[in-house]
Amino acid sequence: MNFLEEIxxxxxxxxxxPTEFGATLQMISIxxxxxxxxxxxxxxxxxxxxxxxxxxxxxxxxxxxxxVVNITRSVPFAILMVSLIPLARLITxxxxxxIAASVSLSIGSIPFFARIVETSLRDVAAGKIDAALVMGxxxxxxxxxxxxxxxxxxxxxxxxxxxxxxxxxxxxAGIIGGGGLGRLAYNYGLQRFDTTVMVVIIVIIVAIxxxxxxxxxxxxxxVDHRNAATAGAxxxxxxxxxxxxxx
Amino acid sequence: xxxxxxxxxxxxxxxxxIDALDGVSLEVPRGTIHGVIGHSGAGKSTLVRCLTLLDxxxxxxxxxxxxxxxxxxxxxxxxxxxxxxxxxxxxNLLDSRTAAGNVALPLELVRLSKSEKDAKVxxxxxxxxxxxxxxxxxxxxxxxQRQRVGxxxxxxxxxxxxxxxxxxxxxxxxxxxxxxxxxxELADTLGLTVLIITHEMNVVKRICDSxxxxxxxxxxxxxxxxxxxxxxxxRLVQALLPLPPHIPSGTGPVLDLLTAGGSGSGxxxxxxxxxxxxxxxxxxxxxxxxxxxxxxxxxxxxxxxxEDNAPAEPLELNEVVSHLRARGVTVEVAA
Numbered sequence: 001m002n003f004l005e006e007i008x009x010x011x012x013x014x015x016x017x018p019t020e021f022g023a024t025l026q027m028i029s030i031x032x033x034x035x036x037x038x039x040x041x042x043x044x045x046x047x048x049x050x051x052x053x054x055x056x057x058x059x060x061x062x063x064x065x066x067x068v069v070n071i072t073r074s075v076p077f078a079i080l081m082v083s084l085i086p087l088a089r090l091i092t093x094x095x096x097x098x099i100a101a102s103v104s105l106s107i108g109s110i111p112f113f114a115r116i117v118e119t120s121l122r123d124v125a126a127g128k129i130d131a132a133l134v135m136g137x138x139x140x141x142x143x144x145x146x147x148x149x150x151x152x153x154x155x156x157x158x159x160x161x162x163x164x165x166x167x168x169x170x171x172x173a174g175i176i177g178g179g180g181l182g183r184l185a186y187n188y189g190l191q192r193f194d195t196t197v198m199v200v201i202i203v204i205i206v207a208i209x210x211x212x213x214x215x216x217x218x219x220x221x222x223v224d225h226r227n228a229a230t231a232g233a234x235x236x237x238x239x240x241x242x243x244x245x246x247x
Numbered sequence: 248x249x250x251x252x253x254x255x256x257x258x259x260x261x262x263x264x265i266d267a268l269d270g271v272s273l274e275v276p277r278g279t280i281h282g283v284i285g286h287s288g289a290g291k292s293t294l295v296r297c298l299t300l301l302d303x304x305x306x307x308x309x310x311x312x313x314x315x316x317x318x319x320x321x322x323x324x325x326x327x328x329x330x331x332x333x334x335x336x337x338x339n340l341l342d343s344r345t346a347a348g349n350v351a352l353p354l355e356l357v358r359l360s361k362s363e364k365d366a367k368v369x370x371x372x373x374x375x376x377x378x379x380x381x382x383x384x385x386x387x388x389x390x391x392q393r394q395r396v397g398x399x400x401x402x403x404x405x406x407x408x409x410x411x412x413x414x415x416x417x418x419x420x421x422x423x424x425x426x427x428x429x430x431x432e433l434a435d436t437l438g439l440t441v442l443i444i445t446h447e448m449n450v451v452k453r454i455c456d457s458x459x460x461x462x463x464x465x466x467x468x469x470x471x472x473x474x475x476x477x478x479x480x481x482r483l484v485q486a487l488l489p490l491p492p493h494i495p496s497g498t499g500p501v502l503d504l505l506t507a508g509g510s511g512s513g514x515x516x517x518x519x520x521x522x523x524x525x526x527x528x529x530x531x532x533x534x535x536x537x538x539x540x541x542x543x544x545x546x547x548x549x550x551x552x553x554e555d556n557a558p559a560e561p562l563e564l565n566e567v568v569s570h571l572r573a574r575g576v577t578v579e580v581a582a
Contacts, residue, residue, distance in 0.1 A: 125339065136329040145352065150342060150343050152343060223343070
């Protein structure tokens with residue numbers, strides 16, 4: 001049996017793969033959605049409440065930044081997942097399956113993304129914030145009209161990295177009950193020594209990551225106007241025609 | 248009109264108190280341009296931050312068109328700020344918006360219909376000579392063009408006061424002059440009261456009507472340009488009308504002369520030479536047009552002219568000095 005026949009006849013691929021592929025996409029999209037929904041405001045809050053920020057709140061900032069974010073980030077993901085199973089059951093009513101796994105995936109990646117948001121927003125020049133304040137902006141207007149749009153390329157790049165990390169985490173989540181490609185690879189590839197399934201899954205996961213990265217890079221290029229060469233719409237500076245240098 | 252009275256700002260730094268501003272007072276009448284000049288660390292930036300209420304002064308007051316800014320409540324700070332247009336050293340444009348988008352930003356903060364907003368943005372960009380660059384992003388503009396967008400943005404909310412913080416310090420000399428002339432033109436046509444913070448004397452020379460010299464948080468010299476340039480003893484005269492280094496004259500007295508505008512105009516030196524039979528040697532000097540008047544500062548060496556081997560008449564220095572003073576020339580005997 002050659003490799004191609006093996007692929008079309010392997011029940012692990014023909015029957016289990018479509019379901020588990022769907023489960024993986026489900027986990028990544030649900031947790032990706034909640035990561036932005038909670039991580040983005042959290043990152044904005046971390047910047048705004050920092051000393052010297054738009055609305056300094058030293059104590060709250062310290063608790064959120066040092067305690068919540070750092071502790072969540074320092075617990076290894078596999079351990080965090082297991083310890084969050086009761087919480088997942090409380091929220092979703094079950095402790096297995098992609099939806100339950102999305103709870104711990106979200107909680108694992110929210111602090112990660114919030115830190116990325118914080119770093120991107122911190123890179124926005126203080127002068128731009130001053131300019132917006134001097135023209136009479138409210139703090140909320142500074143965030144909406146200056147901080148977020150100016151940091152958008154960095155935020156998109158950060159979200160891309162977060163999604164890529166989620167692909168990895170979701171495979172891990174699969175092994176401890178989440179389902180998806182991770183479980184398939186573990187059940188067939190590792191426990192049944194089915195190399196074909198293993199190889200196909202690795203190829204699919206690599207392809208997912210490549211697609212995410214590609215889409216992220218494209219989206220970032222569209223919104224990034226910081227360099228004249230890549231500023232896109234508007235008036236492009238013409239390059240001077242190349243002049244041949246003759247000896 | 249901008250009135251700053253006894254403005255003080257102290258910072259605590261590692262247990263000691265630093266007086267960044269130590270009783271600064273100044274007044275800029277409507278439609279005029281006032282320059283605040285000083286070295287770095289003189290308190291210029293603190294002054295700007297206090298004027299825009301980004302920092303609250305420790306004591307003293309700032310008022311614009313007779314309305315006190317320092318006493319407004321926090322909730323009213325935002326509307327008070329809209330009376331001030333601000334131009335920054337590095338323009339501080341948003342990279343994510345086009346030139347038109349940047350100018351529109353202050354207009355988005357107040358309620359304005361889209362058509363009104365678009366018309367105003369187009370008018371403002373035309374005013375600064377960038378009508379055709381509306382869709383360009385800041386990264387596609389030159390430094391001078393970016394600063395023009397910054398000026399258009401500062402004018403968007405129809406302020407009566409324009410505050411410029413080192414507006415040309417990041418620009419080359421030719422662009423600097425263009426931007427300064429634009430500011431002068433806008434001040435004249437729109438009746439803006441302008442305060443320019445700078446460390447470049449060229450800025451003061453080119454467009455200011457009056458000037459304050461700031462040093463260690465204090466104003467050490469202040470006044471209309473023609474006054475500070477017209478006094479030989481001031482601190483600013485050497486900067487406004489510099490005497491280049493020169494070799495001292497061998498013998499005879501040396502005089503410092505200063506002529507300003509109408510006073511002391513005319514052929515002062517040749518008249519002097521004819522009337523007192525003197526050889527007048529120009530040792531150093533500078534001639535500048537300041538606030539629309541011509542100023543010249545000269546250091547001259549005098550010696551009795553000896554014609555045809557006839558014995559020279561002794562030099563009557565007192566007579567020479569009183570003659571010059573009568574002609575309206577400021578005179579000081581340097582040696």
